Each structure stands twice: as structure tokens, then as C-alpha cells.
Amino acid sequence: MPSASSSCSGPYRKGVTQPVVVAISQLPTSSSAVAALVDRLWVLGTTGVEERTDELIAGFDSLAAADAAIAALPTDLACSVGEVAPLSSWQTFAEVTVEGRFVIRPPWLEAPVDQPVDAIELVIDPGATFGHGGHPSTRLALRALADHVRPGDTVLDVGCGSGVLAIAAARLGTTVKTFDIDPAATACTLANAETNRTTIDASTMEIAALDPTNSWDVVIANMPRPLLVEHAEALLTATGRTLIIAGMLDDQIVATLRGDRITHDGWGCDIIDRTAL
Numbered sequence: 001m002p003s004a005s006s007s008c009s010g011p012y013r014k015g016v017t018q019p020v021v022v023a024i025s026q027l028p029t030s031s032s033a034v035a036a037l038v039d040r041l042w043v044l045g046t047t048g049v050e051e052r053t054d055e056l057i058a059g060f061d062s063l064a065a066a067d068a069a070i071a072a073l074p075t076d077l078a079c080s081v082g083e084v085a086p087l088s089s090w091q092t093f094a095e096v097t098v099e100g101r102f103v104i105r106p107p108w109l110e111a112p113v114d115q116p117v118d119a120i121e122l123v124i125d126p127g128a129t130f131g132h133g134g135h136p137s138t139r140l141a142l143r144a145l146a147d148h149v150r151p152g153d154t155v156l157d158v159g160c161g162s163g164v165l166a167i168a169a170a171r172l173g174t175t176v177k178t179f180d181i182d183p184a185a186t187a188c189t190l191a192n193a194e195t196n197r198t199t200i201d202a203s204t205m206e207i208a209a210l211d212p213t214n215s216w217d218v219v220i221a222n223m224p225r226p227l228l229v230e231h232a233e234a235l236l237t238a239t240g241r242t243l244i245i246a247g248m249l250d251d252q253i254v255a256t257l258r259g260d261r262i263t264h265d266g267w268g269c270d271i272i273d274r275t276a277l
Helices: 031-043 063-072 085-095 136-148 165-170 184-195 223-232 234-236
Strands: 020-025 048-051 056-060 079-084 097-099 103-104 119-122 154-156 175-180 201-204 216-222 238-247 260-264 266-274
Touching: 020 063, 031 048, 031 056, 031 175, 031 223, 031 238, 056 063, 063 079, 085 234, 097 136, 119 165, 136 165, 136 216, 136 266, 154 165, 154 260, 165 175, 165 184, 165 216, 175 184, 184 201, 216 234, 223 234, 223 238
Parallel strands: 103 119, 154 175, 154 216, 175 201, 216 238
Antiparallel strands: 020 056, 020 079, 048 056, 097 103, 238 266, 260 266
């Protein structure tokens, strides 16, 4: 997930160019506490979060928004306001991600020599949108896709980011529609789809613009929990068979979207059988 994301891939992000970033250090020692802090930043209006080894970098669409968020954070955190450049500098630390058959790498890294024989390699350039596939929520979503998608399915990916999940679904033999409210994410997804020789219907739109008369065999949403709660009804309405939701901590739930849970590194992903509801 961008960090809480992103989910370019990762949870659904606000579609604003980030003119201000806040570097947050002196973080809690537990991963669950850091994840809760990331979740809090989304509630406070961040436009994107990047997790580093010893700090978080959160984007805001104005200095006033950044100041308001800082004022609402715990006082034992160290916060400093900076320029946009740090949001893309994380790419230096990108790694190859292996999740089951999926091997995800940025174009500047080589594939591992020991990758699975039946590997599905995805070459993803995240641009400035964070999503390279390594976040636990994205890995969980990939695992769920591999287990629940069937060749010939129709798939809706809500919040495309860099297109990791949409392209993975397409490589599994499905017809994929995806969207994001950020035009840069849509462009990033289409560029990555071309690199991976896949065809994806990607557009820029809001969740509220989904046609309630349309449904897809599988719907996947990797986004922060507050957005999952807000859009739970729309996600269910769009689902014909299987709804996959990720972006929550393992101890969090969306009450109206309960399903079979899988977990990884403190994060949870629920798989909801729509036909059983």
C-alpha cells in the first residue's frame, strides 16, 4: 500500500499533486503502532504516505493541511515540513518482490535467478506514486487474486495506483477494469500495462461514479480502512462473486465486509463470497 497502499499501487489515494511533505521521525517501535499512525495520517488528509526504515514521509496538498495534521499527531513524534522531492527518492530502496508465482520488479532491477519456474513476472515502474508491490497489503491482495480469480473472469480493481493488481489480474487471464481519482495513477497504470503487454481498461473517476447496474466477478480494493468503510455498499454492489479488501491492520475489521481473512506482517485481507450473503 502506499504505504497505508498503495497500494502507484496501493490503496486508493486522493488525486492531488502534493506540494508539501512532512517527514515524521522518532516513530513507535512496534510495526502495528507505525501502521496505526499511517492509518491516522490518511484520516488527517494525507495525499500519500511513504514508509522508510526510520521515518514516514506524508504528502499534503497545502502547508495549512500539513500544519493541521501535525497539530493532531502525538507530540512525541518529530515532524518537519519539506519539499516534494523526497516522495520519489524512495525508488532508490526498491526491491524485487516475490509473492507466490508473482515476481514484481522495477525496470531498473533484474529478475532473481531463483524465481519460480512458473513465475509471472511483472515489470512495474511506480513513477511518483509509490506502488512497487512490496507492501504487505499488496502482497495479500496478490495472494487472494491468485487463489480466487479464474481465467475468463471480469475483474474490477478499485484505486489502480501503479497497476500492480490490475496487471496481475490480467496476466491470470481475466478482463480488467480499473480506475483511480488521480490522473497520474491512471497514466502510470496504462504505461505499465503496455510494458507488460496486457490490455486494461483504466480511467480516472470516483468510486461514487460506478454504475450500480454493473457488476464484476471479482472486485479488489486495496485502500485505507476509512475508505473501505465509506464505500462498503458500493463495493458490495459491484461484486458478482468475490470481493477482496486489503489495507487494514490485522486487528481491524470493516463490519459490513466480513469474510475469510488472510494475514501478513501485521496486515489483514478479507475475501468475501458475495454469493453466500
